[in-house]
Structures are given as C-alpha cells and as structure tokens.
Amino acid sequence: MFEITAIPALQDNYIWAIHNGTHAALVDPGEAAPALEFLRTRGLELAAILCTHRHHDHIGGIAELRGVYNVPVYGRRHPGNSRVAANPHITDDLREGDRLRLEAIGLDLDIMEVPGHLDDHIAYAAPGMLFCGDLLFGAGCGRNFEGTPAQLHDSLQRLACLPDDTRVYCAHEYTAANLRFALACEPDNPDIRQRVEATRRLREAGLPSLPSTIALEKATNPFLRCREPAIVRTLQAQGLADPGELGVFTALRQWRNRF
Numbered sequence: 001m002f003e004i005t006a007i008p009a010l011q012d013n014y015i016w017a018i019h020n021g022t023h024a025a026l027v028d029p030g031e032a033a034p035a036l037e038f039l040r041t042r043g044l045e046l047a048a049i050l051c052t053h054r055h056h057d058h059i060g061g062i063a064e065l066r067g068v069y070n071v072p073v074y075g076r077r078h079p080g081n082s083r084v085a086a087n088p089h090i091t092d093d094l095r096e097g098d099r100l101r102l103e104a105i106g107l108d109l110d111i112m113e114v115p116g117h118l119d120d121h122i123a124y125a126a127p128g129m130l131f132c133g134d135l136l137f138g139a140g141c142g143r144n145f146e147g148t149p150a151q152l153h154d155s156l157q158r159l160a161c162l163p164d165d166t167r168v169y170c171a172h173e174y175t176a177a178n179l180r181f182a183l184a185c186e187p188d189n190p191d192i193r194q195r196v197e198a199t200r201r202l203r204e205a206g207l208p209s210l211p212s213t214i215a216l217e218k219a220t221n222p223f224l225r226c227r228e229p230a231i232v233r234t235l236q237a238q239g240l241a242d243p244g245e246l247g248v249f250t251a252l253r254q255w256r257n258r259f
C-alpha cells in the first residue's frame with residue numbers, strides 16, 4: 001500500500017508525494033529543498049518525477065532533485081514558446097491513453113491529455129485518485145493561458161466524469177479564495193457555505209484543504225456548474241449575452257480573472 005502526502009512548496013504550491021515504506025514518486029516538484037527534506041526525514045528513495053505541465057513553479061526543482069536521484073521524469077513533451085519554455089527534463093513522453101506503471105510503488109496511472117491551461121497539460125488518474133495540476137482547483141480552475149475556453153471547459157468536463165469518490169489532488173492551495181468567488185456566483189448554495197467553514201478549519205489547523213473529491217467539486221465549483229440556474233442568473237445580471245453552457249463558462253472565467 002502507499003500514502004499520498006502534500007509537501008508545501010514556494011508560495012502556495014503542493015508537491016504531491018506518492019510513497020510506500022521505501023520509495024516515493026513526486027508530482028510537480030516546483031522546488032527541490034522541501035522535497036529533499038521530505039525524502040530524507042521519511043527515509044525514502046525517489047523513484048520517479050511526474051509533471052502535469054511545463055510552468056516553472058511545477059518543474060523548478062527537477063534539476064536539483066535529479067542531481068541527487070537519477071530518476072525518470074514523466075510528462076508531455078512540448079516545444080514551448082516564447083512565453084513558457086519547454087520542460088527540458090522529460091525523459092519519458094506521455095500521451096493520452098498511456099498507462100504509467102510506477103513499479104517501486106505498485107501503482108498504475110492512466111494519462112489524460114487535458115489542454116486549456118497550457119497545451120501540454122496532462123492529468124494522472126487511477127481508481128480513486130486524480131493528479132490534475134493546474135487544471136482543476138478546489139472550487140476553481142486554472143487560467144486559460146493556451147488553447148480556447150472550449151478546450152478548458154472540455155478538459156474540466158472530462159475530469160468531472162470521473163467517479164464521485166475520486167480524490168482530487170490539485171497543485172495549489174487556492175480553495176479559500178476560490179470559494180469567495182463561488183459564493184459570489186451562488187450566494188444561496190449551502191454546500192459552498194459548508195465548504196467555506198470546513199476549509200477555514202483545515203487552514204487554521206495548518207492543514208491543506210486538499211484533496212477534495214469530484215463529488216465536492218461538482219457541488220461547489222462554479223466552473224463545473226455552468227448549467228446551474230442561479231449562476232446563469234448572476235451572470236445575466238452582469239449582462240451575459242450567451243446563456244449556453246460554454247457562454248456561461250467563458251463569462252465565469254473572465255469574471256474570475258478580475259474578481
């Protein structure tokens with residue numbers, strides 16, 4: 001069996017460590033020092049590095065980690081562009097439908113290509129768990145830096161189709177701020193109010209608000225609730241022209257950017 005532990009890094013990133021008694025795989029190590037400290041204090045050997053996308057706060061620790069542990073780095077190869085350079089560390093290119101076997105940990109992960117935050121974004125899924133990088137956050141979603149709003153929407157919908165009890169391991173602690181936006185969208189949603197309280201308690205105790213679950217996201221995340229009449233009404237009061245699902249999603253994403 002294995003455990004999954006959040007290693008806080010940088011400002012508000014989480015590096016997720018999937019580990020058993022001897023080995024660990026790290027998802028999105030944006031910083032090496034806290035990851036090395038975790039491995040040292042737990043007496044674990046690094047077995048693999050998994051990348052969801054090429055933003056620096058997700059890959060910044062890889063060079064230093066690989067200086068200590070010469071392990072494979074999984075991710076989706078991308079040529080990069082002038083704004084966001086390629087991830088130069090990838091040793092094993094993953095594509096939609098691939099299955100990654102983490103032998104040392106005894107875990108198989110299915111690869112989903114989920115563009116919309118960046119083009120190269122992938123998610124790692126196994127029964128009961130999802131590592132979704134910057135695509136889906138607690139009560140929110142990533143910014144639409146590359147690709148169209150329709151691509152971001154489609155990618156999120158794919159994740160929303162996973163079983164309700166799937167635990168969602170997001171790469172940032174953004175839940176509290178996202179819930180303030182969710183409440184502005186749906187002031188009368190009791191699930192959002194409950195989650196605000198639960199998140200406050202966790203954060204006051206110094207604990208991550210994550211993982212969440214697909215069920216909780218479907219109940220509280222406005223970006224998965226674009227057909228909800230209350231959200232459509234809120235946006236119509238701001239002059240929403242297209243009340244279709246994609247029109248609502250696009251308007252939500254734009255409003256969140258300036259919220």
Ligand SMILES: [Zn+2]
Pocket residue numbers: 053055117134
């Ligand atoms: Zn990102």
